[in-house]
Amino acid sequence: MSDIAVGTSKPVSKPKPRWTTDVIYCNLSYLMMVLPGATWLIFFAYLPMPGIIMAFKDYRLQKPPEDYWIQNRFIYSLIESPWVGWDNFQYLILPTNLNNTILFVRNTVFYNLMFMVVGLVFSIALAVIIYELTNRFLAKLYHSIFFLPFFISWVVVAYVVYALANQTGIINTILSSWSMEPIEIYKEKTYWPYIFLFANLWKYTGNGSILYLAIITGIDRQLYEAAAIDGANKWQQFWNITFPQLIPTIVLLQILAVGRIFASDFDLFYALPAGSVMLRDVSTTIDVYVFNMLRSTVPLGYPAAVSLVQSVIGFVLILVTNYVVRKTRPDLALF
Numbered sequence: 001m002s003d004i005a006v007g008t009s010k011p012v013s014k015p016k017p018r019w020t021t022d023v024i025y026c027n028l029s030y031l032m033m034v035l036p037g038a039t040w041l042i043f044f045a046y047l048p049m050p051g052i053i054m055a056f057k058d059y060r061l062q063k064p065p066e067d068y069w070i071q072n073r074f075i076y077s078l079i080e081s082p083w084v085g086w087d088n089f090q091y092l093i094l095p096t097n098l099n100n101t102i103l104f105v106r107n108t109v110f111y112n113l114m115f116m117v118v119g120l121v122f123s124i125a126l127a128v129i130i131y132e133l134t135n136r137f138l139a140k141l142y143h144s145i146f147f148l149p150f151f152i153s154w155v156v157v158a159y160v161v162y163a164l165a166n167q168t169g170i171i172n173t174i175l176s177s178w179s180m181e182p183i184e185i186y187k188e189k190t191y192w193p194y195i196f197l198f199a200n201l202w203k204y205t206g207n208g209s210i211l212y213l214a215i216i217t218g219i220d221r222q223l224y225e226a227a228a229i230d231g232a233n234k235w236q237q238f239w240n241i242t243f244p245q246l247i248p249t250i251v252l253l254q255i256l257a258v259g260r261i262f263a264s265d266f267d268l269f270y271a272l273p274a275g276s277v278m279l280r281d282v283s284t285t286i287d288v289y290v291f292n293m294l295r296s297t298v299p300l301g302y303p304a305a306v307s308l309v310q311s312v313i314g315f316v317l318i319l320v321t322n323y324v325v326r327k328t329r330p331d332l333a334l335f
Helices: 021-026 028-046 049-056 073-080 087-093 098-132 136-151 154-165 170-177 192-217 221-229 234-259 266-271 277-283 286-295 301-328
Strands: none
Touching (some): 021 028, 049 087, 098 136, 098 286, 154 266, 192 277, 221 234, 234 301, 286 301
16 A cells, blocks of 8 residues: 555655554563563663763762762762873883783683583583484583583682692592692692683583573474484584574573673683782782782772773674674674
8 A cells, every 4th residue: 555645746744653552551561571681781780880970980989978969978079080081001011010011811702612612512512412302301400510510609619629729628638538739739830721621611511501402493394304314413413403403592691692702701710710819920810900900909999990991892893793794694783
């Protein structure tokens, strides 16, 4: 039908959809599902955003005068502290700190790349293995066992690692009983990249496999039956049927993971080494570096500047990665 009204030359304007009471009621269940996440974002992501200006100020905690309109010490100090421009950011590249900055950035990027690649392989492998189990009870049981570590605190894990690996721990006790030299885990840097990788896989593989398992479950089973009739083995079925179906999700999750490549799991890198100074060069990431600055006597503008740079770089990386994907495979782009 034509959008031109009879006797006129102007197109009929279509009414814009409005959020009426009936529309809200029809979508109430979806809105309630979004509410917890939206509330979290508002309180923990958007409300703290004015604190970004701390990175551009010489922040000093001060007590507000009795007649001042704001009596909160933090907000008053945030407003009244003098502006210093980009001086706080220069702290990262001072000759005395440049080597540390390079080291901590290298650790953060290296661990994240390792977790992204190895974690992706293990998550997909676990999803495929669980799907291929014919006994559904065992499949659910095994997946629950792998998913359980996601809910265990890194502090608990750190105590378990310490009980196993300290000088008088279980591992060294067993080695001593076999007349073998004890292993000084908390003094040897060599072991810790592998320990961090194993701990990350142990905690997050089960959780990471959930989405892949859901996608694999939704694939038409007749495709596998037809492939089996044509003589395709399990690897060929995975490579030609399962993997292409997973590519959109893999690309989406990796775009988001690239945005977090300059961030790290603070609890993992802070709790597991148990504060060992000998492991500083392999266990300190940007987040641990920021936390250590907060505990020291340096001005609060310095860690604020580091965190802001970290966030801006992550945002830019998401934009760049999404742009590259949109140019090569527009259907897989995030936006």
